[in-house]
Amino acid sequence: MLSDAGSIPAASTSFGSSDVLNNRKLLTRAAGLPLLLFFAGSLSVAGLSGQVPSQGPPAARGAERIKTVVIDPGHGGIEVGAKGKFGNLEKEITLAVGLKLKALIEKNMAFNVVMTRDRDVDVSIENRSAIANNHKADIFISIHANGALQKKAQGSETFFLNLNATDEETRRLAYLENNSSQLESRIDPSSDDDLMMILWDMAQTAYIRESSRLAEMVQGELNALLGTRNRGIKQAPFKVLAGVACPAILVEAAFLSNPEEEKRLASEQFQAGIADAIYRGLARYLRSVT
Amino acid sequence: MAEEKKAGISRRAFVLGGLAVALVALAVLFYTGGGREEIRHIAETVLPKAAPSEEETGGRVSVTLFFLSDDDDLLHRETREIAAGPTPADEAERALEELIKGSEKDYLSPLPPQARVRQVFVNKDGTAYVDFGKEIMEKFSYGSSSELAAVYAVVNTLAVNFRPIKRVVILVEGAERETLGGHVDLSRPFAANLALVAK
Numbered sequence: 001m002l003s004d005a006g007s008i009p010a011a012s013t014s015f016g017s018s019d020v021l022n023n024r025k026l027l028t029r030a031a032g033l034p035l036l037l038f039f040a041g042s043l044s045v046a047g048l049s050g051q052v053p054s055q056g057p058p059a060a061r062g063a064e065r066i067k068t069v070v071i072d073p074g075h076g077g078i079e080v081g082a083k084g085k086f087g088n089l090e091k092e093i094t095l096a097v098g099l100k101l102k103a104l105i106e107k108n109m110a111f112n113v114v115m116t117r118d119r120d121v122d123v124s125i126e127n128r129s130a131i132a133n134n135h136k137a138d139i140f141i142s143i144h145a146n147g148a149l150q151k152k153a154q155g156s157e158t159f160f161l162n163l164n165a166t167d168e169e170t171r172r173l174a175y176l177e178n179n180s181s182q183l184e185s186r187i188d189p190s191s192d193d194d195l196m197m198i199l200w201d202m203a204q205t206a207y208i209r210e211s212s213r214l215a216e217m218v219q220g221e222l223n224a225l226l227g228t229r230n231r232g233i234k235q236a237p238f239k240v241l242a243g244v245a246c247p248a249i250l251v252e253a254a255f256l257s258n259p260e261e262e263k264r265l266a267s268e269q270f271q272a273g274i275a276d277a278i279y280r281g282l283a284r285y286l287r288s289v290t
Numbered sequence: 291m292a293e294e295k296k297a298g299i300s301r302r303a304f305v306l307g308g309l310a311v312a313l314v315a316l317a318v319l320f321y322t323g324g325g326r327e328e329i330r331h332i333a334e335t336v337l338p339k340a341a342p343s344e345e346e347t348g349g350r351v352s353v354t355l356f357f358l359s360d361d362d363d364l365l366h367r368e369t370r371e372i373a374a375g376p377t378p379a380d381e382a383e384r385a386l387e388e389l390i391k392g393s394e395k396d397y398l399s400p401l402p403p404q405a406r407v408r409q410v411f412v413n414k415d416g417t418a419y420v421d422f423g424k425e426i427m428e429k430f431s432y433g434s435s436s437e438l439a440a441v442y443a444v445v446n447t448l449a450v451n452f453r454p455i456k457r458v459v460i461l462v463e464g465a466e467r468e469t470l471g472g473h474v475d476l477s478r479p480f481a482a483n484l485a486l487v488a489k
Binding site: 146159236 | 358359360361362363398399400431432433434435436438439468469472473474475476477478480
């Protein structure tokens with residue numbers, strides 16, 4: 001079973017950074033048990049209610065347990081993200097919004113805020129989730145501006161993870177489910193790299209329900225505040241969400257590929273509006289978990 | 291003198307003998323070789339008939355490609371004929387090349403026109419590995435929407451058309467990448483996603 005899992009590409013990603021290695025160790029502690037208990041249920045969000053165990057994700061135990069919010073301004077460095085007709089880059093807008101959000105949270109809430117980047121640098125996606133896990137993130141918010149080939153595409157949407165589960169995946173889940181009782185003692189990074197890899201890969205799955213609630217609340221505020229078209233909350237297999245061991249969302253505020261929305265995205269006022277909307281959505285989420 | 295004549299005769303006999311041997315050898319070659327030639331001919335015409343589906347359409351098969359419409363956020367189907375066979379991987383590669391060429395209607399192409407398929411490999415377990423050249427990453431600045439469209443246009447084109455392909459792994463320049471443009475996770479195999487396709 002394990003050697004099967006080991007032969008698929010998902011398990012063969014190579015790690016270079018110590019951040020990532022620490023992340024994997026931490027993950028065993030932070031996510032191992034709730035993650036496995038989660039697997040007893042189905043992957044569908046609807047089917048999850050009541051299945052999060054009492055030692056579950058921090059957010060489920062009340063807002064007072066939430067200490068660290070990690071903000072992830074999408075892209076950076078040579079990785080520019082979407083590009084607007086007037087030359088605005090996704091990486092610039094995400095950083096501007098991220099810094100504004102950080103300031104808002106620090107001013108009004110007692111949380112420790114960690115940025116995955118606070119200037120124009122390359123950060124690999126693997127390292128973004130590693131930064132979050134190493135700082136014991138309780139909430140992870142990735143900020144993006146969208147880009148489509150259709151010039152008319154417009155509006156804002158908020159994503160949470162959709163594990164792109166294939167039959168291979170189902171077998172891996174079945175393996176974990178069948179071995180969950182002894183798993184804590186089984187996981188030894190030095191002896192069982194494949195299994196660690198599976199856990200690392202699926203860190204987010206234990207938090208899907210909380211992530212969808214957070215997404216819903218942020219999405220509600222985004223449209224109320226920005227007046228952009230409501231594209232709703234959606235699920236997608238976004239890399240940056242997959243490895244994060246806490247509730248995690250990815251906000252796509254308006255389209256850089258739409259010239260009208262690009263102009264708005266470039267304005268500081270609109271950027272402040274996005275930050276404010278995320279802040280309000282976060283506050284609503286925190287109230288709902290107490 | 292007599293000695294010389296004797297040598298001349300024996301040389302002539304040698305030449306004649308050689309010729310006779312050559313003739314016999316030629317005759318043997320003619321019959322057996324000719325026979326083999328005939329068998330090979332039969333084999334050539336018989337073997338393709340073992341796969342009649344390709345013959346029926348004159349060596350062409352119809353595939354469904356996935357493009358974007360300016361009017362919504364969905365992928366739209368367009369059928370195209372490609373040369374058939376010999377393997378699903380060959381057909382899959384041709385289908386992707388058609389996808390890159392773009393729509394014959396007014397649809398938008400989800401992949402950059404410079405994109406290049408280096409190889410398609412289909413594993414026995416039903417996983418297709420599509421190896422693109424670096425152009426697929428470099429020629430587009432992807433947003434989440436366009437990156438999802440690019441990935442699922444490729445995945446659906448393979449997983450919907452070719453029965454042996456159940457899931458798709460996208461590689462670039464022979465290696466696994468995190469993403470094409472910073473969003474969609476490429477480390478995991480994709481199954482077809484028809485939720486993104488117009489009815």
